[in-house]
Amino acid sequence: MADIDTIQTVEALAGDKYVHGFVTDIEQEFAAKGLNTDVIRFISAKKNEPDWMLQWRLDAYERWLVMDEPDWAKVSYPRIDYQDLYYYAAPKQKDGPKSLDEVDPELLDTYKKLGIPLREQEVLAGVQGAPRYAVDAVFDSVSVVTTFKAELAKVGVIFCPLSEAVRDYPDLVRQYLGSVVPVSDNYFACLNSAVFSEGSFVYVPPGVRCPMELSTYFRINALNTGQFERTLIIADKGSYVSYLEGCTAPMRDENQLHAAVVELIVLDDAEIKYSTVQNWYPGDADGKGGIYNFVTKRADCRGDRSKVSWTQVETGSAITWKYPSCVLRGADSMGEFYSIAITNGRQQADTGTKMIHLGAGSTSRIIAKGISAGRSSSTYRGLVSVHPKARGARNFTQCDSLLIGKTCAAHTVPYIEARNASAQLEHEATTTRLSEDQLFYVMQRGLSQEEAVQLLVNGFVKDVLQELPMEFAVEAQKLVAVSLEGSVG
Amino acid sequence: MLDIQNLQVCVADKPIIKGLSLQVPAGEVHAIMGPNGAGKSTLSYTLAGRNGYEVSGGSATLNGEDLLALDASARAARGVFLSFQYPLEIPGVPALTFVRTAMNAQRKARGEPEISAPDFLKRARAVAASLKMDMNMLKRGLNVGFSGGEKKRMEIFQMAMLEPRLLILDETDSGLDIDALKIVSEGVNALRAPDRAMLVITHYQRLLDYIRPDRVHVLAAGRIVASGGPELAQQLEREGYEKYETAA
Ligand SMILES: Nc1ncnc2c1ncn2[C@@H]1O[C@H](COP(=O)(O)OP(=O)(O)OP(=O)(O)O)[C@@H](O)[C@H]1O
Ligand SMILES: [Mg+2]
Numbered sequence: 001m002a003d004i005d006t007i008q009t010v011e012a013l014a015g016d017k018y019v020h021g022f023v024t025d026i027e028q029e030f031a032a033k034g035l036n037t038d039v040i041r042f043i044s045a046k047k048n049e050p051d052w053m054l055q056w057r058l059d060a061y062e063r064w065l066v067m068d069e070p071d072w073a074k075v076s077y078p079r080i081d082y083q084d085l086y087y088y089a090a091p092k093q094k095d096g097p098k099s100l101d102e103v104d105p106e107l108l109d110t111y112k113k114l115g116i117p118l119r120e121q122e123v124l125a126g127v128q129g130a131p132r133y134a135v136d137a138v139f140d141s142v143s144v145v146t147t148f149k150a151e152l153a154k155v156g157v158i159f160c161p162l163s164e165a166v167r168d169y170p171d172l173v174r175q176y177l178g179s180v181v182p183v184s185d186n187y188f189a190c191l192n193s194a195v196f197s198e199g200s201f202v203y204v205p206p207g208v209r210c211p212m213e214l215s216t217y218f219r220i221n222a223l224n225t226g227q228f229e230r231t232l233i234i235a236d237k238g239s240y241v242s243y244l245e246g247c248t249a250p251m252r253d254e255n256q257l258h259a260a261v262v263e264l265i266v267l268d269d270a271e272i273k274y275s276t277v278q279n280w281y282p283g284d285a286d287g288k289g290g291i292y293n294f295v296t297k298r299a300d301c302r303g304d305r306s307k308v309s310w311t312q313v314e315t316g317s318a319i320t321w322k323y324p325s326c327v328l329r330g331a332d333s334m335g336e337f338y339s340i341a342i343t344n345g346r347q348q349a350d351t352g353t354k355m356i357h358l359g360a361g362s363t364s365r366i367i368a369k370g371i372s373a374g375r376s377s378s379t380y381r382g383l384v385s386v387h388p389k390a391r392g393a394r395n396f397t398q399c400d401s402l403l404i405g406k407t408c409a410a411h412t413v414p415y416i417e418a419r420n421a422s423a424q425l426e427h428e429a430t431t432t433r434l435s436e437d438q439l440f441y442v443m444q445r446g447l448s449q450e451e452a453v454q455l456l457v458n459g460f461v462k463d464v465l466q467e468l469p470m471e472f473a474v475e476a477q478k479l480v481a482v483s484l485e486g487s488v489g
Numbered sequence: 490m491l492d493i494q495n496l497q498v499c500v501a502d503k504p505i506i507k508g509l510s511l512q513v514p515a516g517e518v519h520a521i522m523g524p525n526g527a528g529k530s531t532l533s534y535t536l537a538g539r540n541g542y543e544v545s546g547g548s549a550t551l552n553g554e555d556l557l558a559l560d561a562s563a564r565a566a567r568g569v570f571l572s573f574q575y576p577l578e579i580p581g582v583p584a585l586t587f588v589r590t591a592m593n594a595q596r597k598a599r600g601e602p603e604i605s606a607p608d609f610l611k612r613a614r615a616v617a618a619s620l621k622m623d624m625n626m627l628k629r630g631l632n633v634g635f636s637g638g639e640k641k642r643m644e645i646f647q648m649a650m651l652e653p654r655l656l657i658l659d660e661t662d663s664g665l666d667i668d669a670l671k672i673v674s675e676g677v678n679a680l681r682a683p684d685r686a687m688l689v690i691t692h693y694q695r696l697l698d699y700i701r702p703d704r705v706h707v708l709a710a711g712r713i714v715a716s717g718g719p720e721l722a723q724q725l726e727r728e729g730y731e732k733y734e735t736a737a
Binding site for chain 1: 537538539540541560561562564565566569570571573576577579580581582587588590591592594595598630647651
């Protein structure tokens with residue numbers, strides 16, 4: 001069955017550019033439109049939050065009110081009217097689902113269409129050829145279901161929606177929430193702190209290697225609704241976890257706001273591998289519709305010899321504003337950033353990373369590949385900062401841009417601050433245009449133009465794609481191809 | 490097999506091929522010689538279907554089929570192979586992946602099943618061995634950082650793997666050392682077959698000592714100005730092109 005599904009999915013990919021653009025027709029409950037303390041109280045109440053959490057939100061809201069929206073990124077968009085949005089939308093259901101059988105079939109169908117495995121039995125039995133990974137499925141502002149919780153609990157790994165963690169593991173949440181991205185870090189993070197709806201919480205206890213890939217799948221469905229994802233991952237001493245985030249949304253003529261905050265905490269000798277396959281609706285060829293993706297992602301490598309690796313494949317969104325960063329506090333800690341950012345049509349992406357070297361011997365590695373086609377614009381913005389105490393810090397940065405056609409643009413904005421003379425920083429950057437010569441060479445060997453572009457692009461992004469977990473690499477490769485369909489000729 | 494009649498080609502609105510006729514029957518090897526800028530590469534690009542090479546008159550058919558109506562990939566699927574004078578680099582795509590993708594694309598276009606991975610690898614090993622190529626070279630990005638001679642050898646590797654019908658070799662000998670010339674020529678000779686035709690473009694008689702042509706043509710100023718047997722190449726080696734340039 002699944003094989004047929006898979007084939008159909010692939011066929012659909014070949015025909016239509018954005019295949020996840022359907023709307024799920026389901027009765028939903030909304031908060032009142034606009035943003036004020038009542039709405040925040042409503043969200044908090046919906047999630048049965050303790051009072052400290054509500055106060056935290058209200059405090060964030062107070063601070064947000066006096067902040068200004070940043071304008072330094074190389075993106076332009078009409079002013080967002082924050083009072084014209086819904087801040088909470090959830091499928092109507094009784095008090096949170098207990099088991100899969102109680103979940104609305106319409107929702108289950110949605111995830112089936114998206115190819116997200118929610119049935120543990122089928123996954124375990126290898127039915128559907130489903131890859132074996134645990135999923136937290138977030139639909140607008142709530143989590144629909146989280147799989148393999150029990151199995152993970154056996155080794156002490158906590159994997160659940162953040163709202164559940166706030167209730168069930170308040171000590172952990174209070175200790176770490178906002179400790180990496182402070183409430184008023186930036187405009188969008190502050191907004192998120194006030195109204196965050198759902199995301200995942202992961203805690204991996206000391207010495208535990210998480211036995212399976214964890215993933216959260218974000219789906220925006222409701223009209224005029226912002227999604228405020230918040231994710232918190234803690235890898236305790238000597239532990240390891242690999243986590244993947246996926247996202248899609250319906251095709252709508254209206255722009256939709258996604259303002260997320262992701263915080264990672266890595267203690268001594270622990271490692272987090274965080275991958276993103278971002279496939280939000282990019283808008284149509286004329287730039288109508290699409291997601292505004294304003295995201296703050298940061299990892300705090302608190303422990304000695306701790307390691308974080310961010311891998312991202314950014315193909316969607318009308319606007320991407322995102323800089324997954326690493327604070328390399330621990331001695332000999334290590335941060336990596338591997339990125340593929342693809343823009344086509346009228347998409348705009350301003351993305352990159354920050355590597356803040358505080359610990360002695362900390363190292364970082366940045367490989368960023370930008371591909372622009374159509375009338376799109378793509379900017380790599382990166383900061384490598386070495387503080388006085390970071391003796392022997394090292395960074396290697398490589399930024400490559402590939403331009404397809406003559407109407408797109410690529411920019412590279414590297415900032416480097418070295419305040420320790422022993423630091424070794426290397427930076428390489430290239431910009432190339434997909435050449436007619438190469439295309440002809442490949443087509444002369446028998447590939448169609450579309451296949452030739454795919455082959456050349458795959459070669460260009462290979463170094464990054466191979467950083468993705470196996471389960472997702474193939475999917476990502478297909479996505480890269482689909483995103484660039486029709487970009488030549 | 491290959492039949493070119495009164496072909497006229499413009500590049501950037503400039504006439505380069507000016508009424509060229511040439512027939513290469515199946516099983517034969519024809520050499521094309523001629524001064525720099527005569528239009529030899531232009532002819533090979535035109536036959537391979539490169540954009541920007543505007544055919545303003547004449548025809549070119551392969552086994553009776555109009556080549557000029559097809560795009561480059563369709564011509565490849567029909568068996569047209571061009572060994573480039575200046576092979577391109579394809580970063581991040583190993584030669585093996587490249588050739589396998591090409592082979593399967595051609596097979597798909599012809600309605601044939603894909604080649605299995607083990608079969609492909611077996612053949613790649615055999616062909617690489619015959620060309621004295623290291624398999625490690627086939628696992629690196631295609632032509633990236635290769636020497637001029639290595640790139641030429643890689644072209645012949647691809648040609649031998651893809652088993653084309655019409656083989657066009659544009660100055661394959663330039664850049665090859667003496668031993669490589671021998672090995673590559675043996676590789677080319679091994680591809681001689683009753684159902685294949687070859688066009689060998691070269692500046693040097695020496696290559697034709699290894700790849701014995703059935704006919705030799707002189708291309709000057711966009712036309713074939715003389716044709717003959719192998720002895721014509723020797724005559725050119727002695728006398729140069731002077732008399733043809735005035736003739737053209
Ligand atoms: N894109 C172009 N625009 C203008 N003129 C061109 C272009 N490409 C080729 N030409 C011209 O066409 C003529 C033929 O070039 P071509 O490369 O076919 O020569 P050739 O016979 O292969 O020469 P060589 O022996 O040096 O390889 C030359 O005068 C060249 O300058
Ligand atoms: Mg030439």
